[in-house]
Amino acid sequence: MSARFLLGTHQPGWLKKVEFTEVPLFVSDRRLRSYVTLPQARQNWSLDSGGFTELQYFGQWTVTPAEYIARVRRYRDEIGRLTWAAPQDWMCEPIIINGGRIGRQVFVGTHLSVAEHQRRTVDNFVQLRAMAPDLPFIPVLQGYTVEDYLTCADMYAAAGVDLTTEPLVGLGSVCRRQATDEAHQIILALHARGITRIHGFGVKILGLLRYGHLLTSADSLAWSLDAYYLGTPLPGCTGHKNCANCLRYALRWRTHLLTRMTTAPTHPGATSMTPTEPSNHGALLLDALLAALTRYVILPTPQAADAVVLWIAASHAQLAWAHAPRMVIRGPEKRCGKSRLLDVVEATCHDPFITVNSSSAAVYRSITEDPPTMLVDEADTIFGPKADGNEDLRGLLNAGHQRNRPAKRYDANAGRVESIPTFAMAALAGIGAMPDTIEDRAVVVRMRRRGPGETVAPYRHRRDRPALRQLAEDLSLWLRADLATLEQAEPPMPVEDRAADTWEPLVAVADYAGGHWPERARAAVLALTAEADEQGQPSTRIRLLADCRTAFGTDTALPTATLLERLKTDPEAPWIDYGPTGLTAMKLGTILREYDVRSTTIRFPNGQAKGYQRSDFTDAWARYCPAPQGTENGELLTFGRGSRTSRTSLNIAGQADEAYLPGTA
Incomplete structure (x- = not known):
């Protein structure tokens, strides 16, 4: 696509730069008109009429067709290599018609209809071509919906302009929505009418990926805004606060765009996109x-x-x-x-x-x-x-x-x-x-x-x-x-x-x-x-498991009442206020059952009581709240669990594998 993508620029002086010998540029009349001595182009370039800015500021064209023709003729003769020029068209974006603000930009509004904008666009092109048939003005379609653009094509046909035979037809008012399905549908509708040699004003990466094969050319100045919001210049760039008008940044951005377009198909009459070196555009x-x-x-x-x-x-x-x-x-x-x-x-x-x-x-x-x-x-x-x-x-x-x-x-x-x-x-x-x-x-x-x-x-x-x-x-x-x-x-x-x-x-x-x-x-x-x-705060359940480990210390079994007492001695723990009366044996059992930890009847030195064995916790501790490596818990005795009846089991604290005593359950 190196021959069909036009790099927009605020710098007309780039036309004479050797770095742009193979880079077609898109330059605005608003930038060129004040030059006393014009640069001589090293490459093919095209002219933007500056219509968007003209209508934004004034709500109408302040430049007459005769004045514009005179300037375009001067650019063609003194700069050279001008391939085409946009007419004095009337964009149909709602902000242009209705006026308003976008950020700091103020739009005065034309307060005309889409149809009137289209009529003035067609009339201007016909007038420019009649007054200066030697200059390469291209017709531009304006509208906002698919039907609008087809209506505009009908207006050209009624004025005697056959868009199917024109070398190039511009497509306006799509820049801000160039990545949408709507823009794609507009181009498909024009192709169905036989209008196939189209230039997409402001169409860049995502639009080109969707329908680039349906375009003959496109242009964009988006690189400049990218550089402005990057804020800092590229490494090695000196003399400016950002790269919004930087030659190096512009070429790097264009390289990235062409790289992304290398696999896009082309239609007859469009030049293929050629691969170039990778770019760090994403970074x-x-x-x-x-x-x-x-x-x-x-x-x-x-x-x-x-x-x-x-x-x-x-x-x-x-x-x-x-x-x-x-x-x-x-x-x-x-x-x-x-x-x-x-x-x-x-x-x-x-x-x-x-x-x-x-x-x-x-x-x-x-x-x-x-x-x-x-x-x-x-x-x-x-x-x-x-x-x-x-x-x-x-x-x-x-x-x-x-x-x-x-x-x-x-x-x-x-x-x-x-x-x-x-x-x-x-x-x-x-x-x-x-x-x-x-x-x-x-x-x-x-x-x-x-x-x-x-x-x-x-x-x-x-x-x-x-x-x-x-x-x-x-x-x-x-x-x-x-x-x-x-x-x-x-x-x-x-x-x-x-x-x-x-x-x-x-x-x-x-x-x-x-x-x-x-x-x-x-x-x-x-x-x-x-x-x-x-x-992060552990869940209440995990907190209870961890606190139970602390409460056990080196003990191998604890009565439920003792375990609850030890849990509530920590003033920073939630157990003393867990519910209206604090953590109870029933609530403790309900939570621990989720981890397959259950109370059982255990015989302690001072008598039997409901309680918990440390060995029942070890699997849950290892899975849900493992102790830091190197933690010392003292010498622990291993106790077996014993058999269990349908209701409970009786374990003797301090004995292993002999916990069940018949007749005592």
Whole structure:
């Protein structure tokens, strides 16, 4: 595709650069018009009329066709090698027509109809061609829906312009939705009309992967925005704060795009894409995301910041994963940055779905085969004391960690049972710990208040979110272009079991990006899982098992009353307040039975009593709460368990394998 992808640039001087001898450029009239001495082109190039900016600022064209023709003729004669020029077309995007704001950009609006924009676009092309038949103006189709574009084609036909015979036809107003099925359907509809030699304005990686074989050419300036949000220049780049106008960065970005396009088929009349050297575009995107994240949020550790970056990136490739890791954002108090971090996650993740005030039914119905990313702020409303009525949502968050765990609902109207997908990545923010069932499946980020000297940039939704959404789109373009590779990835993991399931998508993204990210990802895995092990609270049942081991000490058997007494002597343990009267023999037995530990009648030196033998605990201790290596428990005697009747057995403390005494049960 090296002959058919035009690299957009703000720098007309690049036309004369030897580095661009084989790189076709796309340059705007708005950049060239002020030049007294024009550069002489070393390569073929095309001219953008600058219509989007013209309509954004003024709501109309302030340049007459005669003025534009004069400038285009000058560019052709003095710069040379001009292949084609866009007309003074009228874009049909809603923001252009209705006006408004996107971040800091203000659009005055034309306040005309789509049909009027199309009429003016066609009339301008006809006028330009009539006034300057020697200049290479191309017709451009404008609209917003498939029907709009077909109507515009009919307008050209009515004006005597046969688009099926034109050397090239531009397709406008698709830049911001170039990766969608709608854009694909528009191009397919035009092909069905015989309009096959199409230039896609602003079409880049994901659009080209979907329908690049249906285009003759495309252009993009997206590399400049990527570089701007990366924030820091490439190693070796000096003299500028970022690479938004950097020749090296532009060429590297183009190399990455062409590399990704090497396997795309072509249609007759389109030049094939040729392979080029690999690029670290993915690593640069992750670097840019990290820079954006740490601009607005103070994370507790660099490893936590890396984990958040990789979690956000992984959300764009959910179709490839077997598990959907949760991210728990928790803090001990208010004003620890939890909601601000969730704001940045919302702006950069895939298809964010905020569940505030959403019914469980609405949440369930919002999860599709290509799931959104669920975001839950103030998660204590779901899991805390105020959680009444959220059982369905809690069930969804627990079940949705793994594929093929649908919810079953009976549809009375249809008379059948429905399977509703639950698989979706989710981020939850709140004060304090989340339930074990959530945190065990999550990347846990423990936020804290900013300390003295720690500052961040203020985040303003209307101003800052659009730029972050552009970064999200770039992440999606990069990752969704190769989902098959990600789906088959089995990265070496530094952890096992459920932790490996949770972290595998993040490590797979890091390995796919390359650069320094594989090493950083594994460092984050080890750091955050170790932190979770150190700070995590065991379940009440595990705590009871461990406390029983402490209570036994070197004893081989204990009466139930003695065991309870020893358990309650620890002032930091929960047993003295476990229920209205503290931990009772019945509650103790109920919990321990889950581990196949049961009380029995034992004969102690001061008489027989219900109690527990140490040997009955050893298997449960080894499986659920193994003692640290090297722990000394003193010299222990081994006691057999003896036979058991249907009700109980009688064991004698201090005797082995002779516990049953007939007639005493």
